[in-house]
Amino acid sequence: xxxxxxxxxxxxxxxxxAAALALAGCSAAAPQTLTVDFATSLxxxxxxxxxxxxxxxxxxxxLDVDEAGGADMSTVLxxxxxxxxxxxxDLTSRPFLAESAEWTNDTTLVLTLVSGATFHDGSPITADxxxxxxxxxxxxxxxxxxxxxxxxxxxxxxxxxxxxxxxxPDAVFLQAMAGNGGVILNKKVIEEAGxxxxxPGSPDACSGPYxxxxxxxxxxxxxxxxxxxxxxxxxxGAEEIQFVWGDETAVVNSLKSDRADxxxxxxxxxxxxxxxxxxxxxxxxxxxxAWSAIPTRDGAASDPVVRRALSLVINRTGIAAAAFGGxxxxxxxxxxxxxxxxxxxxFESAYEDxxxxxxxxxxxxxxxxxxxxxxxxxxxxxxxxxxxxxxGSTRTVIANAIADAAKKIGIEASIITFPPQQYGDFYDDExxxxxxxxxxxxxxxxxxxxxxxxxxxxxxxxxxxxGWEDPExxxxxxxxxxxxxxxxxxxxxxxxxxxxxEEMIWIPLVATPSTVAIDSTLTGIPSSxxxxxxxxxxxxxxxxxx
Amino acid sequence: MRAAKSAxxxxxxxxxxxxxxFAALYAAPGxxxxxxxxxxxxxxxxxIAAVTEQYHLNEPFLTRYWLWASGVLRGDLGASMQYHxxxxxxxxxxFPVTVFLAxxxxxxxxxxxxxxxxxxxxxxxxxxxxxxxxxxxxxxSVPTFAVGLFLVTVFxxxxxIFPAAGAGDGFIDRLWHLTLPAISLAIxxxxxxxxxxxxxxxxxxESDHVAAARGTGLSESLVVRRHVLRNSWGPIVTMxxxxxxxxxxxxxxxxxxxxxxxxxxxxxxxxxTHDFPVVQAVVLFMVFTYMVIMTAVDLVLPLFDAxxxxxxx
Numbered sequence: 001x002x003x004x005x006x007x008x009x010x011x012x013x014x015x016x017x018a019a020a021l022a023l024a025g026c027s028a029a030a031p032q033t034l035t036v037d038f039a040t041s042l043x044x045x046x047x048x049x050x051x052x053x054x055x056x057x058x059x060x061x062x063l064d065v066d067e068a069g070g071a072d073m074s075t076v077l078x079x080x081x082x083x084x085x086x087x088x089x090d091l092t093s094r095p096f097l098a099e100s101a102e103w104t105n106d107t108t109l110v111l112t113l114v115s116g117a118t119f120h121d122g123s124p125i126t127a128d129x130x131x132x133x134x135x136x137x138x139x140x141x142x143x144x145x146x147x148x149x150x151x152x153x154x155x156x157x158x159x160x161x162x163x164x165x166x167x168x169p170d171a172v173f174l175q176a177m178a179g180n181g182g183v184i185l186n187k188k189v190i191e192e193a194g195x196x197x198x199x200p201g202s203p204d205a206c207s208g209p210y211x212x213x214x215x216x217x218x219x220x221x222x223x224x225x226x227x228x229x230x231x232x233x234x235x236x237g238a239e240e241i242q243f244v245w246g247d248e249t250a251v252v253n254s255l256k257s258d259r260a261d262x263x264x265x266x267x268x269x270x271x272x273x274x275x276x277x278x279x280x281x282x283x284x285x286x287x288x289x290a291w292s293a294i295p296t297r298d299g300a301a302s303d304p305v306v307r308r309a310l311s312l313v314i315n316r317t318g319i320a321a322a323a324f325g326g327x328x329x330x331x332x333x334x335x336x337x338x339x340x341x342x343x344x345x346x347f348e349s350a351y352e353d354x355x356x357x358x359x360x361x362x363x364x365x366x367x368x369x370x371x372x373x374x375x376x377x378x379x380x381x382x383x384x385x386x387x388x389x390x391x392g393s394t395r396t397v398i399a400n401a402i403a404d405a406a407k408k409i410g411i412e413a414s415i416i417t418f419p420p421q422q423y424g425d426f427y428d429d430e431x432x433x434x435x436x437x438x439x440x441x442x443x444x445x446x447x448x449x450x451x452x453x454x455x456x457x458x459x460x461x462x463x464x465x466x467g468w469e470d471p472e473x474x475x476x477x478x479x480x481x482x483x484x485x486x487x488x489x490x491x492x493x494x495x496x497x498x499x500x501x502e503e504m505i506w507i508p509l510v511a512t513p514s515t516v517a518i519d520s521t522l523t524g525i526p527s528s529x530x531x532x533x534x535x536x537x538x539x540x541x542x543x544x545x546x
Numbered sequence: 547m548r549a550a551k552s553a554x555x556x557x558x559x560x561x562x563x564x565x566x567x568f569a570a571l572y573a574a575p576g577x578x579x580x581x582x583x584x585x586x587x588x589x590x591x592x593x594i595a596a597v598t599e600q601y602h603l604n605e606p607f608l609t610r611y612w613l614w615a616s617g618v619l620r621g622d623l624g625a626s627m628q629y630h631x632x633x634x635x636x637x638x639x640x641f642p643v644t645v646f647l648a649x650x651x652x653x654x655x656x657x658x659x660x661x662x663x664x665x666x667x668x669x670x671x672x673x674x675x676x677x678x679x680x681x682x683x684x685x686x687s688v689p690t691f692a693v694g695l696f697l698v699t700v701f702x703x704x705x706x707i708f709p710a711a712g713a714g715d716g717f718i719d720r721l722w723h724l725t726l727p728a729i730s731l732a733i734x735x736x737x738x739x740x741x742x743x744x745x746x747x748x749x750x751x752e753s754d755h756v757a758a759a760r761g762t763g764l765s766e767s768l769v770v771r772r773h774v775l776r777n778s779w780g781p782i783v784t785m786x787x788x789x790x791x792x793x794x795x796x797x798x799x800x801x802x803x804x805x806x807x808x809x810x811x812x813x814x815x816x817x818x819t820h821d822f823p824v825v826q827a828v829v830l831f832m833v834f835t836y837m838v839i840m841t842a843v844d845l846v847l848p849l850f851d852a853x854x855x856x857x858x859x
Contacts, residue, residue: 058815059807061628061629061630062629062630064630067630068584068630069584069588070584140592140593140595140596141593141596141597141600143584143588145588145590145592145593145596146587146588146590146593149590198630199629199630199631199635200631200639216639217631217635217636217639217640217807218639218640218643218807218808218812219643219713219715219807244711244712244805245805245807246711246712246804246805246806247802247803247805249695249698249802249803249805250710250711250712250802250803250804250805251711251805253698253702253703253710253711253805254709254710254711254712254805256703256710257702257703257706257709257710259709259710259711259712418575419574419575419576420818421574421575421576421817421818421820422575422576422577424576424577424580424581425575425576425577425580427580427589428577428579428580428589429577445587446587452587462589
């Protein structure tokens with residue numbers, strides 16, 4: 001269920017090429033900025049489309065949700081597989097293959113299945129298939145295992161009924177059932193395919209509006225509208241989608257030369273390459289992705305006062321412009337607005353109220369930061385910060401912005417470069433973290449619930465790198481995770497967010513929205529990160545009637 | 547006897563290079579676990595334990611090498627850690643496009659490289675010669691990926707004569723798709739081959755036996771064909787062999803620029819994700835092909851070189 005977090009396909013070559021291009025661009029003129037509409041979806045389509053070529057940022061690793069994750073696989077399977085719940089373009093979720101989900105007590109969930117749903121081979125989706133699928137996702141080695149941490153057992157309790165028993169209340173479980181952890185698979189197809197299931201040439205085992213008709217490894221993957229689809233027709237959609245893939249340069253060039261009809265970019269910055277092109281529509285929408293500066297245990301950044309002061313003086317607008325061509329948003333929170341999958345108004349107003357992370361620091365902010373240090377008895381001249389980059393343009397720009405901010409308040413800062421292949425190890429390797437005081441990374445969560453992120457501040461969390469401990473925060477996390485009522489849970493989440501920012505556990509920088517580019521004759525699909533789990537190809541279509 | 551000896555050398559080279567590559571990958575920064583786990587939410591202790599066990603990540607270096615090597619001896623190249631497919635199938639699916647690209651590029655190198663070299667040598671010290679020498683110097687000095695980006699911008703984005711990315715289906719379509727990549731890949735090699743051809747022929751032009759041939763009243767074109775070119779083939783063929791064998795590793799760069807899923811792109815991705823069974827297989831494939839090409843050059847060289855064939859006879 002996890003997508004582009006550690007950007008596993010960092011390609012040296014492309015990085016070099018991109019850096020060369022970036023340098024060329026800088027010397028010529030000020031960096032180009034684009035203004036792009038921000039919404040949950042592109043305007044609706046009015047007519048279906050025959051065939052489209054869609055770019056992925058890489059070939060899917062597999063088409064088995066238990067064997068792999070990744071945005072490339074999810075972008076494809078969103079159209080092929082169906083889940084117990086379904087995420088909507090606005091990132092809320094609704095019951096889908098489960099007609100209803102009822103908590104009969106705090107730790108028992110009864111799922112009632114819709115009737116009439118069938119797999120692509122025509123066989124009905126039974127309670128047995130559902131239980132079997134959930135048990136498959138639960139296995140330790142499965143990609144989705146983490147969603148089932150609190151699940152004790154799954155049992156068929158009626159013809160159309162499955163009961164899930166938990167060891168403790170789990171408020172985000174239903175959210176997870178709208179992701180790849182909630183995919184219902186055809187047991188018969190998987191058992192027949194054996195080990196080859198998920199690879200090129202093996203059949204899909206799903207029930208969605210599209211079927212995988214061809215996966216020619218290394219070349220293309222084709223989906224066709226399922227003739228036997230059990231659900232309602234959208235009236236629009238593509239008859240056929242051909243997925244092809246390439247690095248950022250190849251993606252952008254394919255779009256510009258009209259060899260491809262669209263792409264969901266791996267990073268919003270990639271859309272700069274498309275530029276102001278009348279033949280291509282760009283759109284952005286909410287995602288949970290955001291970049292933060294993450295402190296390590298020892299060194300100056302382990303002091304919350306230093307982090308608060310630093311946060312006050314970082315130029316987030318500058319980062320958004322220089323590292324993302326203006327296509328990222330200065331953020332006061334360490335996750336994007338895509339995390340607000342429920343009670344959106346509550347979260348929106350709480351976000352407005354957040355302080356301490358200005359978009360562009362004012363003189364007053366700088367003054368306040370200096371005062372913070374002075375009040376704490378810290379002599380800024382005795383402090384120094386080491387910021388880690390991977391040598392790529394994004395992290396280097398961000399590291400420079402942080403170093404620049406540190407200097408504004410008299411803290412000496414230096415930048416240290418690690419190989420891109422090693423950068424992801426900052427999360428796991430304590431000895432690597434000892435070499436830097438701050439590392440910068442894009443983090444995201446697969447479920448649209450802020451609690452899924454703020455639990456990282458728990459004293460027992462693996463991601464709590466400074467060793468911060470606060471029993472009150474821990475209690476709040478547990479309360480939020482176990483409160484099934486959305487309104488109440490939102491309140492807890494808001495408190496966690498405030499507490500997080502007071503402590504500046506990670507320093508929020510910019511939110512990176514979901515970014516789509518599409519041939520300007522086409523429209524209809526989500527611009528939010530819903531494309532990872534929602535059947536977007538069925539909404540795709542023409543802007544005008546042919 | 548000679549064949550057995552060179553086959554033996556090949557096996558030893560393959561074993562040694564597999565060990566070196568394995569060791570290099572093992573020592574390289576970055577933990578394969580980071581990539582195998584996928585994302586931050588996936589790093590639960592249970593999953594870390596399961597994945598570590600599944601891929602033998604806790605085993606000592608030599609044990610892991612032996613696990614891989616014993617598989618290879620049984621004819622099993624292992625499974626890709628990223629794609630979960632058998633490595634043999636994965637490489638086989640990427641193989642045709644890379645071979646097509648390398649062959650296409652080689653043909654360009656042979657025809658254009660040798661052709662330009664001959665023209666420059668025959669018209670040595672003329673304007674044409676200076677133009678060819680200057681042009682090829684430029685070609686040899688620009689990095690392959692820069693040539694690729696330049697060609698895409700001009701021929702795919704502005705003129706729209708060729709596609710910007712992809713490999714195409716069927717022979718004609720593939721030829722069309724791979725033209726820009728093949729040219730990008732060939733340019734540096736064309737420069738080298740044309741310079742060697744020119745140099746080798748110029749030396750012949752100045753030799754005594756060519757002067758003697760001229761003295762007998764042979765026409766200039768016969769002199770060039772029978773005496774100059776024929777005696778220049780040795781260094782040219784050797785250089786073509788070296789350069790063509792090197793093209794295969796050049797695909798690593800060019801496939802990324804043009805969005806071609808070939809063996810080269812597979813290698814870059816595999817190195818970045820520490821997918822060592824794939825890296826091993828691709829590198830061995832490249833080493834093996836290199837050796838086959840060089841052996842082939844050794845075998846055909848006598849057919850070209852008048853002096854060598856006389857010596858052997």
